[in-house]
Amino acid sequence: MNTATDARERHSAAGFLDSPILGMAPWIVFSVLVGPGRFEIAVGAALAITVLLVVAGRIRAPGSSWKILEIADVVFFAALAVIGALVSEATLTWLETYAGEISNLALVLIAFGSMAVRMPFTLQYARERVPRAHWHSKEFVRTNYLLTGAWGLAFLVAALAGLYGDLVLHNANNLWTGWIIQIGAIILALRFTEWYPDVVRARAARAGGEPAEVPTVGALFVPLTGYLLPVGIVVLIADAGPAWLGIALIAGGVLLTRTLRRSGTPA
Secondary structure, rough: OOOHHHHHHHHHHHHHHHHHHHHHHHHHOOOOOOOOOOOOHHHHHHHHHHHHHHHHHHHHHHOOOOOHHHHHHHHHHHHHHHHHHEEEEEEHHHHHHHHHHHHHHHHHHHHHHHHHOOOOOOHHHHOOOOHHHOOHHHHHHHHHHHHHHHHHHHHHHHHHHHHHHHHHOOOOHHHHHHHHHHHHHHHHHHHHHHHHHHHHHHHHHHOOOOOOOOOOHHHHHHHHHHHHHHHHHHHHHOOOOOOHHHHHHHHHHOOOOHHHOOOOOOO
16 A cells, blocks of 8 residues: 555544544434333443543543533433433333433534534534634634534434324334434435535635535435435335335435436535
8 A cells, every 4th residue: 555545544534533423423323223122222332432432532632622522422321321220110111212312302402502602513623624724714613503503403303203203103113213214314414514514625725716626416415315225125125115115215216316426416
């Protein structure tokens, strides 16, 4: 492997470690895993990931300041672990049903709360990736408000879907409300976190007279259209809807993905 390739891989790894996506990993894992009979597993996995990320962060950057999301990770999942170990069986059953929605709403509050105090939580990660001279620029700050807001909206969708499954359908394990919709919202937020900063950088380069290709709006939705294919397969296998729906999702996913990859609306 040559030096240029090594440098690119190190840059990519560093970028991932400095990404807010890493700080949200415990919440994503917990949201996907939790459900009836899975509370202890979900809390244990989320707390283990939290501890690993905090330790890795301190080793990688000794003396670095704590981030809003890191503090929330530690406090929330440690508290859930203690509560789960002490409460009665009836309360534990309630937690197994609603803990997913509680965690999703907690992250919604963290996201919009951090925006309200003018410190969107993605900003702390972004500052570790750009020179200090850009920290207070209008585009830099605006970008992080949008990224934080996107995560807040994604987890709000996940919470509402889960609540609908629990309170209306009375089925916490409903495939659509418990898994498909929630995972889809997270996929879109993940993609937006990667896509939008590239759009901002490309536009800035063009404004400065440099040639740059602005990512298309279609490129934003490619992962989500690709998600339709496995969803269609799951619908057919798990009998989570009529056969025509599963077939339509598979066909639509393939066609939309190809179309968006070939052409897209300029961002």
